[in-house]
Amino acid sequence: MQCERVEEMISLYIDNQLTPEEKMEFEKHIKECKKCYDEYLSLLEMVNSINSLVEKPLPSGFKEELRNKLEKVHKENNRNRPTKKIFIKWASIAAIFILGMFIVSPILNFNSPLNKLGSKDAGLSVGKEESPKEYLEMASDSIAAEDQQNIEESAVEDQQNVKESKENFSFQKDMQEKIIYSGGITLQVKDTNKVLDEITQYTQDIGGFIQHSSMNHPEANSSSSNRSTAGGGYIYLRVPADKFDIAMEExxxxxxxxxxxxxxxxxxxxxxxMEIEVKSLEIQEARLLDILKKADKVQDIVEIEKEINRVRTEINQRKTMLKNWDQMVDYSSIEVNIIQEKVPSTSIEGNPFKDLGQKIQRGFTQSINYIVIGVANIVIFIFKALPFIAIIVIGYIVYRKWLKDRLINKNK
Incomplete structure (x- = not known):
């Protein structure tokens, strides 16, 4: 099994959604591949951390207070609209002036922020004699400062968007809901095979798929005196979320x-x-890549690349989790336990003697197979034990010869 396939199966293994065959192949692979095993442990730790989080309820009166604040801000925004236009005008002039200073200052050899960024005396320059640890700390501080500025700008923009309409805010909130639906049904049927086929066909018709299924044959359980049913089955299926309720009914x-x-x-x-964490990590990755371009020491380059690999690993783990969540949201799960009705004891239903010859033939063939397999296992065991038997026989012969020589010497 390839590592790419195993990486896609990690989350399904943690959620116990693999078939027994896939689970065996997965466990065999991670025992042999340290990389996949480490990634499995990392994702398992993250899942446990996420599951341990407790969702705190909103304080009482939060919605009413938020609605009042939004209406108040909307009214103030309408009153201050002329002031806002003047502010935007002067802010644009100031931005053009600052941009001109940045462009002209390198030509006139002024000590502009661009010159400091490009010089070896700059705080983020790799040319200074800082240790790799100090270098990464300074780089992280710079990244944190820029990220904080981006967050503040995003917060202002979000506030302006919220001011537009209270109804639009509620609509966007509803569109972002992520709900995982699951269900379970226990059915008592007369023919397990027929119902399993019907469920399988129906699942395929509505665009779903069977994740795994199993069936217990009545003959295999005939020796259990306390069973009230004759066989049964189990099927685990996934259906499109918009057809979940219909599938449960059908x-x-x-x-x-x-x-x-x-x-x-x-x-x-x-x-x-999780999406916010991914975006934050992607920003960190971009900053680190930009810093890496300016590095000129091997030791610093190695430390920066190590940090980049760590950030990319966290990004991949979170994106994998989001991908699995999307699949669980898009395809709801239904677990169906099938119980076959026991053979009636008061009346004869159907024709129990139908295909009697074939049943006898299958039973006789099965018994012969058991005998052949038993004999083959005995022969294999004998050949496996031959080296031990040879050692025991040789030891016994040596012991008899030693005992015989001792008796002869004693008689002399």
Missing amino acids: IGKMGNVQEKQRSGENITAQYRD
């Missing part, structure tokens, strides 16, 4: 429903936090 019609449950998990807050 599957319930395929048998006698013994139990039905459904649930929905809202991961909107976690999803947004």
Whole structure:
């Protein structure tokens, strides 16, 4: 199994959504591949950290207070609109003046911020004799300062967007909801094979897929005296989220429903936090790449590249988590337990003697196969034990010869 495939299966393994065969291949691979094993541990730690977070409820009266503040800001914005236009005009003139100073100062050899950035005396210059640790600390401080400025600018822009309309704010909030739906059904049926085929076909028709399924044959459980059913089955399927409710109803019609449950998990807050973390890490990556271009010492380059690799690893882990969440949101899961009705004891239903000859033939062939397999296992065991048997025989012969020689010497 390739590492790329294993990396895609890590989150499914943690969520226990792999088939037994895929789980065996996955566990075998991570035992042999240290890189995939480390990535699995890293993602597992992140999942445990996320699951340990507790969502705090909003304080009472928060919505009313927010609505009042938005209306107040909207009214003030309408009153101060002429002042805002004057401010934008003078701010544009000041921006043009500062940009002109940045462009002209290198030509006139002024001590502009651009000259300081390009000189070896600059705070982020790699030409100074700072240690790699100090260099990365200074670089991180610079990145943090720029990120803080970007966050403040984004906050101002978001506030202006919120001022436009209270209804638009609510609409955008609803559009961003991320909910994972799941359900479970227990059906009692007369024919397990038929129902399994019907569920499989129906799932494919609505654009879903079967993740894994299994079936218990009645013959395999005939020795259990306490069983009330003759066989059964299990199927785990994924359907498009918009067809989840319809699928639950249609599957319930395929048998006698013994139990039905459904649930929905809202991961909107976690999803947004994860997206913000990804954007922040991408900004850090861009800053580090820009700093790397200016580095001229091998030791500093190695330290910066190590930091870049760490940031990229965190980005990939979070993007993988977002991708898995998207799949779980888009495709709801339904777990169906199928219980086949026990053979009736008061009346004869159907024709139990149908295909009797074929059943006898299958039973006889199965018994012969058991015997052949048993004999083959015995032969294999004997050949495996031959070296040990030879050692025991040789030891016994040596012991008898030694005992015989001792008796002869004693008689003499």
